[in-house]
């Protein structure tokens with residue numbers, strides 16, 4: 272075989288094998304069959320770039336793979352040994368015959384045009400090899416004017432900050448570090464438009480996502496030739512991996528999706544795939560959550576929490592989530608300096624334990640959720656006193672605290688058993704719990720473990736991420752009835768690999784609705800609304816009605832001190848809950864149409880799969896000074912006539928809803944709705960229904 276294609280929905284790779292048996296890449300794009308048919312005749316395969324160049328194979332470009340072999344050889348030469356297609360999976364086996372090494376490039380064609388890709392490296396040498404860099408994927412694509420969109424603010428509370436930039440000659444690296452909460456720094460997602468920046472409904476664009484809960488790296492290598500090579504994988508910085516004879520190293524998976532019709536269709540297809548394949552129970556509606564963290568921090572007692580549970584029921588919300596601070600019997604967690612690891616209820620704060628709380632929740636028809644941070648320990652805890660050797664550390668170094676805590680070394684079997692045992696015990700003792708928020712509030716430092724030999728401490732970065740996944744997977748398997756939220760100091764873990772065992776992600780600790788609107792917009796390129804937990808808080812001091820509207824455009828909830836709200840604001844919250852119950856199937860399962868990006872104003876719509884119903888959200892962010900354009904809908908059926916109800920959550924119990932009129936889908940999309948908002952931080956919601 273000298274040429275073959277690996278694709279999903281027509282998009283993917285075209286490969287050639289040259290006369291030396293080396294794998295060459297002849298195309299990577301949205302219509303690869305047509306591309307391969309158009310390849311100019313007479314050009315020998317050897318003139319095409321290498322598909323997965325090992326170190327020294329393409330000396331002027333960054334390698335996909337760099338290995339030091341057991342005899343000290345630093346170069347690798349790979350030849351195609353086999354290409355196998357079994358169902359949706361294609362495996363290309365490459366081998367180095369001088370320094371026996373197997374490299375399998377693995378591809379899986381998925382629904383909705385998604386292509387998953389990863390690499391397996393097996394050491395066939397008598398001694399250990401060192402893997403310095405192993406890309407999960409490293410395609411080369413034709414790109415006359417490449418524009419990259421990447422997401423991340425570099426730190427806590429700035430997750431999903433969007434940057435769009437034209438790639439210029441050189442290498443642009445977008446990477447993340449920190450081990451436990453890497454995506455605080457940079458989200459493992461990007462968009463690349465090869466020819467110019469793509470619009471919502473026009474232009475060719477590629478979505479890339481690395482499904483990895485550890486450190487990630489994307490590198491975009493551009494030359495003056497109209498090409499970009501994209502290196503995707505776990506971050507190799509400080510993480511060279513020692514691989515024993517006959518052992519196999521499996522990279523994280525890279526997820527690809529192409530669109531030739533802009534980013535709107537790309538996101539809608541990806542949302543379906545994420546709901547169906549990349550998160551738990553993606554077809555089920557998520558509850559409306561009341562969380563106490565932003566309202567109480569660590570200061571609460573049973574009475575106060577019962578008040579929250581009652582308020583959850585009174586509002587019509589469906590689940591109360593008790594956050595940090597409920598545990599630490601002999602080292603009470605009254606602030607972040609103590610108690611992590613001691614997962615016994617703090618009886619001085621909550622006499623009688625969680626029982627009275629879960630009982631009240633049950634009585635009021637509300638589900639009960641609990642916060643845990645199982646990977647961590649406070650130095651001021653019984654656990655640390657008993658097991659100081661359970662923390663991630665290096666023997667000669669003073670242990671570094673971060674938020675007054677250490678990371679548990681989950682590579683140690685006793686530690687892994689302890690973590691799972693804690694969850695089993697807490698859930699066993701409190702059968703009323705049906706939701707867990709898994710948090711992680713510090714990065715990994717002093718990476719090292721006695722479970723790894725002195726010559727392979729750098730394996731820690733990779734092995735720690737895999738070991739943490741095993742815990743998450745086991746928890747999800749043992750407790751399938753639990754709804755799970757993924758959180759790490761905010762959105763520090765937000766990848767499509769970790770999400771497999773979770774229902775939703777906490778996007779950021781920045782809950783100012785103006786900032787959240789930008790973050791939700793950014794995240795919506797990849798994640799559907801049912802995965803994005805969004806709670807109303809007082810951060811930013813914005814009107815509650817505006818905060819509600821922003822949160823209602825994702826998985827809705829509250830983090831409010833209801834006792835401090837005015838009667839008017841409580842009515843707003845109650846109306847918001849009632850409305851969300853009505854529109855929830857649309858928001859959580861409908862198709863997203865991004866109408867206007869956040870600037871002076873913003874708008875999105877969710878439309879049912881059959882086009883019969885829709886909900887439109889309009890947000891005014893800054894004061895409007897002149898006449899303004901109408902809001903043009905999208906995604907509707909042009910031939911249907913829709914009944915339109917306008918909702919202003921701030922208008923009080925009587926003025927909340929007003930019938931606008933009936934209009935044809937075509938009119939709504941061409942002429943639009945009059946933009947009704949003027950004041951900053953106001954919102955309007957329209958519900959559209961056709962028979």
Ligand code: DGJ
Nearest residue numbers: 564594595758760761780
């Ligand atoms: C960080 C999370 O993002 C917050 O929502 C909250 O759970 C705190 N940790 C608790 O310590």
